[in-house]
Amino acid sequence: MPMPTITKINLPPVIIHSNPPPVTIVKPRPVAPILTWTSLNRWVAENQIGSLHRLTGGPVTSYSISSKNGVLVLGIGSREATWRGMEIHLGFAPEIIDDQVFIHGLDLQKNLEPLLLGEPLMFPGPHRVMVIDPGHGGIQSGTISVLDKRPEKEFTFDWARRLKPLLETNGWQVFLTRTSDADVSLSNRVAFAEAHRADLFVSLHFNSRAPDQKPVGLETFCLTPMGMPSTLTRGYPDILFQNFPNNNFDAQNLQLAAQLHRALLHATGLEDRGVSHARFIGVLRGQHRPAVLVEAGFLSNPREARRIEDPEFRQKLAEAVAEALK
């Protein structure tokens, strides 16, 4: 599980008023967010990427858009979109207004444009540096396997150790945030990436919903763009207009997440829980580089725990990540 950091947030004092009407003081926002809704037809025409096709037969009214990069399917009233066959969680559900599909400007800029119009992520050599972050360590053991209580930290470390030589073969210089069973703070993991001038940061985790044994699948996280609601908050406040250093890489974060997610789904056949946005993941927020966190299955599900405990599965995970970053 990703470890959240708890940020102290200075909320305005709560004023309990009696009869006089309350005075609302609107504070200026640090950067003007995009709050407009745009006609998807118009956007598609402006960007010359073919047309919008209405799909029939699904549970919700859906539309597909194709570009040279792939096909995106959107459902009206649904935040779940499909990109090249895998799930991408949008910030806002598309709507029909006056018989036209409207989409939120932030979804256009932060989700659709990087996927449909973005140039593929390039990793220029020969001094490209990757920091791999095996989740947890030391007394922070993460979650535990439902089968035999083996800790998550053991599996994330083994995955990272298998991944390092594969990436090196592909020309990456690779550093692990921990090379033993050590307790490394989240801020030190960010500082480590900074000190090594990392071009990319990938944090490796396994999930849990204990005591619920049902949830399964692969989920890949990147930081939520400013102004957009998160896919997952885990009970932490989701302050929409917080701006973090890693928000400078919103587009690349999503591209990296989609690239890794796709390769991992393909290699493992894990159920697709999608590419999600979250703000509570402390190891991503301060990164000055594209950064993502992968949760490769649930240690709280007996079937997936069995797979995660199998070294061959962890080798597959390593090979898939290396393949995605060739």
Ligand SMILES: [Zn+2]
């Ligand atoms: Zn974890």
